[in-house]
Every structure is written in structure tokens, then in C-alpha cells.
Amino acid sequence: MENSANVKRKRVSEDSPGRTPPSQLQQKRIKLLDSRKQLPIWQRQKDIRDALRDHDVLILSGETGSGKSTQVPQFLLDQPWCRFPGKIAVTQPRRVAAISLARRVAEEMGTPLGSSSPASKVGYSVRFDESTSPSTRIKFLTEGMLLQEMLRDASLRQYSCVVVDEVHERSVNIDLILGFLRQLQTRRKGLKVVVMSATADVGSLRRFFAARLPEYAQPDQKTTSDRSQEDDALETDANDASWHGFSDEDSHDSGSDIATCHVEGRQYPVVTQYLDTPTEDTIEASLHRIFQIHCKEPTPGDLLVFMTGQETIQSLQKLIEEYALGLTADYPRMLVLPLFAALPQAAQQQIFQPTPRNSRKVILTTNIAETSVTVPGVRFVVDTGKAKVKQFRNRLGLDSLLVKQISQSSADQRKGRAGREAAGQCYRLYTEEAYKSLDKDNTPEVLRCDLSQAVLTMKARGVGDVLAFPFLTPPPKEAMEKALLQLLELGALDEHGKISPIGRKIARLPLTPALGRVIIEAATPEMDCLVEAIDTVACLSVEHIFLAIDTEEGREKAQVARRQLLRRQGDHLTYLAAVQAYAAEPSDRRRWAEDHMISHRAMQSVMDVRKQLTAQCRQAKLLQKQEAHPAADEATQERIVKCFLRGxxxxxxxxxxxxxxxxxxxxxxxxxxxxxxxxxxxxxxxxxxxxxxxxxxxxxxxxxxxxxxxxxxxx
DNA sequence: GAGCACTGC
Known part of the structure; x- marks a missing residue:
């Protein structure tokens, strides 16, 4: 273990180059202690310590602002049970959160951050950036990184405690981690698990950890067949969050080894208003409500509007700007800003600019602002009650992306965005009855996605019978079987369902099994195009590299700008040409990207992925001294496409x-x-x-x- | 001739 930790330490990180003197670190620590004592969770310090002294599992619920993510690891660090092996892992859904929490906790503890000093007690680990030291005790890491660590050591032997944060988000990775930890606790006594959620209702989590293993691992037969019928009908609403693997009937709650604790959040009050009658036209209703707020309410106080996607955001933006021309100079100025993931970084940054005096920002956003981006200065929220949701259809092997009603917890999350800095108001563009009829929680991702990657993840970490894996919400059996079949077809599993040597190689790659299979195929002597396949696959595994263009004129310009890159054989070879040209650009790559109307941000990620895949292929002995083939070599191009055919x-x-x-x-x-x-x-x-x-x-x-x-x- | 929400290894 120590060895691998030392090897990892050599990787790059972005810590401040100069070391802060110890005295300054201590001054900062003492200064921060006062604000820590103000956090709602500070009063519960003893309860939390006692809970984990007496129990192996703590379920901690607490809204935003309770301070649980930063304080809980610090409360536990000096506990006797935490002395050996001694590390605490804290998982986070997002990279930025892992890094900024580590930075904050290091400051609070008066210790240098990560790899900046061998004495550092707090570090982090996210893809492309690991910053830990030999003395690291608290490590913030993304869920994916913890799963990667489990490939090397499925028992997580360096950790005394694993804290799983933001469990209410219910990503596949969270569900896998919960299942692994649940299994691990039966064979590794003394491993402490803390599960933290923003949802106060923790009944299903309690039952999950309390139940005896073999009994709850069985999927509910009746519900499974219901879901498969739904799967056939593309248009039906599959967003049924009331379906849980842990209903009261199959509870075997002994309760003996599980502690629960609820901590109040710290939020300003938010007044909620509903529509009296439902509306069909949410754009029209939003427009109306936005101007009502803007003309009635004083500034400062920005306005956040939750919409479904880029298209509705842009059409509403146009409408608002047209109407705003009719406002007299008596009213504050309106700054309309769109916010969605595909928006270039510079445009996204505009929402963080301070609002000028006597004006109001009106931010039109997707649900990126629900969890990932915190917009400052917001006092008013308008919620259309809708979002685009992805759902995988097993039978067709197709992803649908359709507009759905959000859940109550999502609506509450949106509302909470109005009360972060002061008392706020939330206008829901639906009736109170409609709110009450919404699903309570978001549908867990594991019920909505292709499970082949999750199943391979399990197989590679020693789960023999994946149908018996303890899922908090078991997916339908058909979905699991579909995934098993796909892995068999890829050659990742053998005919007995055991993971094959190819499967092990694929599981280590940060790719879907299908893309991983392409890499394996390209490395064979017959195909001999691994370098090219890595470039192409890297491109396919990041956001779209070609900038979106919304005018006819722009499209013609783009055609010309990209002419040398476009390949009549299709997108795969076009991506390859783009990556090769970008990589070969000796000087100004940013300029090159602009000239070709390609996203520089996306190309930077491509280069990161390419580097990582190349290193991993070398480690797996797939890549020896292989070099790229000449770009115009048609035989190679044909073989590249054939590799994709295999996956x-x-x-x-x-x-x-x-x-x-x-x-x-x-x-x-x-x-x-x-x-x-x-x-x-x-x-x-x-x-x-x-x-x-x-x-x-x-x-x-x-x-x-x-x-x-x-x-x-x-x- | 029409355009995909968001994470992550």
C-alpha cells in the first residue's frame, strides 16, 4: 500500500508553489475555528463521535450549510478506532468539490495541502490530479477514483472510515460504492461508514444497511415486470421514483449497528408561490413572471430561471430582450445571461461578475445551477418544474432524452437557491396540487442507464453473482441480463459469466466497455492502429469538439474553416484528423482551435484523456513502440473503422x-x-x-x- | 434538414 501511495505522489498537482510558513497556517487555523463553532453541526460533535464509537454505520442527514462535509472527517480523526490503518476517505460527486473541500479542511486544520509538504494531513484525488502526501489522513476523492482504488485493493485496507457524501444524488457510482461497502463490512470488521444525504428521509438507507445480505439482494419480481412493459413504450413516463428496493415489507431492520443523526441546515427563509391554474406555455408564463418580479422587487436581487435546455433558454432570452426595450428608464436595467453546460467557459463566467448598481441579472439556466454551479446574488427563483431526463431503453439499446416533470426534492433544491445569501422568493410555474403529485425523489441513475459499465466494474472487483449484488435500488433483471449479454458479446466475460483477461484490461480503462473493446481490438497485430484508436476514442469520450453554430452564415464559415479536417468516411476519421492536426500544431493551439471553430476546452480534455489512455495502454503492454501511421494511409483508416465495428x-x-x-x-x-x-x-x-x-x-x-x-x- | 440535461474514471 505504502508503495503505491509513494508512486502516486509523483504525479502533478496544482498546489501553490510557495510553502506557507507553519506559523501562518496556525494563525489561519485559529481564525477559522470561530466560524467553525458557528456551524450547526458543531453542537453535534459528541453525538457523531459517540455514534461511530458504538456503531459501524452512521447515516447523517443535513441540508446545505450544516457544515457536514468539512467537519465530520475532522471530528473523527482523533478517535481511537481511527488510529489504524488511519485514513478517512470522503467521496464527492464532482472534481471541484473534492479539491475545494480539501483546501478548506487543510486550512481549518492548519496543515499544508496535499503534495505541497510530506507533513500534509489533508489531500485529494481526482482524475488527472492527485495531491496527497505520506502523512495524508483525510482524502477527498471523486466517486470514480475510489472505485479505481478498489481495483488495486477491493478491501480498501488503508482506510478506517469511508464517508460517502451527497448520497441523495444517487449516481450509479454512489450506488456501487454503497453496495461494495455493505458487502465489505461483513468481511472487514471495524470499517466505519458514514453516509451523508441532504434528504431528511433516510428510511431506505437505514433498511439497506440493517438488512441481512442475501435477503434484500433479490430484485422484486413484480415491479421488475412492470418496468419492462414500460420499457417497450417509448413515450410512457418511466420517472417513477416511488419504486424502491426497500419498501417497508422487505425491511429486516435490526437497527443495532446503525446510527442516524439529523443536522439542521443554515438557510434563509424562502417564500414559495404557486400558480392558481396550470399552464401549458412555460416560456410565456416565465416571461410574464420575470417582468412582474423585475418591475416590483427592489435591487439588488438577481433572478434565476430554471428551464429545460439550450433551445428554450435561447428563445426566452430573445423574448425578454425584446420586451425589455419597452421598459422606461425608471426601472432597473436587465442583464439576461444564459447558463448551460455547452456554453463556452467565458460566457459561463459572466454570471460571477458583480451585478452593476441599479440592475438585475436574469440568469436562464438548465439544472446545471441546481447542483454543479452556485450562482451568487440570487434572491428570486422561477421554476418551470421541468428538466430533460435521460433514460436507457434496454430492448432498443437506445437512450431517450425527454422533457419530464422534476421531483419534489429537485423542486426544493431549486427553491433553496433563492435563500443562500438573504431571504428569498420562489415562483413555481405550476399549482400546489401539481407539486404534491410530483415524485418525491429523482429516479436513481441505475434505473435509467445502460448497466454494462457498472456490471463490468462489479466483475472486476470480485463480485461473482452480480444479480445478487446489494443495490439500494435493484435495477430490473432484464437490464442486468442485457448488460451481461453485451459484455459476453464484447468478450469481456466468458461463457460462464466470469471476467476474461480482455475484460480485466477493459475495466481498468476510463471508458465504456464498448470503447474499451475498440482499444483492445486496435492493439492486435492484425489491426495495428492503437495510436489512432486512442486519438479517436479520446475525442469520443469528451464533449463535442466542434463548436455549435446557430446561423446559416456561420455554418458556411465553419464548413470552410474545417474543410481540411472533414472526412467523407464519417465522424470517426474526422475526429482523428482533428486530434492529429491539433497535436501536431507546434505553437499556438488556442489560435488553431479558434481558426477551425473547434472548442479549445474540449481539445484540452482530449489531450488529457489521450495521455492517460496512452500511459494505461503502455502499462497493460498493449502499446510498445508503436507509432502513428501516415495520415493518408487508406488501409489504416479502414482498419480503424473495423475496430469500432468490433465494439x-x-x-x-x-x-x-x-x-x-x-x-x-x-x-x-x-x-x-x-x-x-x-x-x-x-x-x-x-x-x-x-x-x-x-x-x-x-x-x-x-x-x-x-x-x-x-x-x-x-x- | 434539425440540433443533448448533468456528472465521472
């Missing part, structure tokens, strides 16, 4: 006489997505990486394939 053999469609495409697997009609270079073109058959239903079924990331390649692949 995505189910994602193939043939052209029909009417010019549409139909999938081989399910005879589904599929259209080439407008973002593809093949949009509007025809080939005898296409291969695609993603199959997404929005307003119709689209293939994304598409290349032309020949029918005889498919026959070869089937041999």
Missing part, C-alpha cells in the same frame, strides 16, 4: 430504398444526427456510437461501413 456491432444500420436507415438489430428507423459530417449523405450501411431519441431516433458519431465488413466481422 459497436449492434449499432449498425443499412440504407433503405427511400433513403432512410434501418437498424440491423431491431429494424428501427434511425436518422443521421445533424451534427454528423455524414448528415445528408448516403452510404450502403452506417456504424454509430450513440443511438439517441429526442424528437426522433438519431444516430450520433457515425461512419460509413461496407456490408462485406459486417460479414467479415460475423465470421
Amino acid at each position: 459497436f456491432s449492434a449499432n449498425v444500420a443499412r440504407v433503405c430504398p427511400d433513403g432512410s436507415y434501418k437498424t440491423f438489430a431491431g429494424n428501427q428507423t434511425v436518422a443521421i444526427h445533424p451534427s454528423s459530417v455524414l448528415f445528408g449523405r448516403k452510404g450502403e450501411a452506417i456504424l454509430y456510437n450513440q443511438f439517441v431519441y429526442t424528437n426522433k431516433a438519431y444516430a450520433r458519431d457515425v461512419s460509413v461501413v461496407q456490408l462485406r465488413w459486417l460479414e467479415e466481422a460475423l465470421q
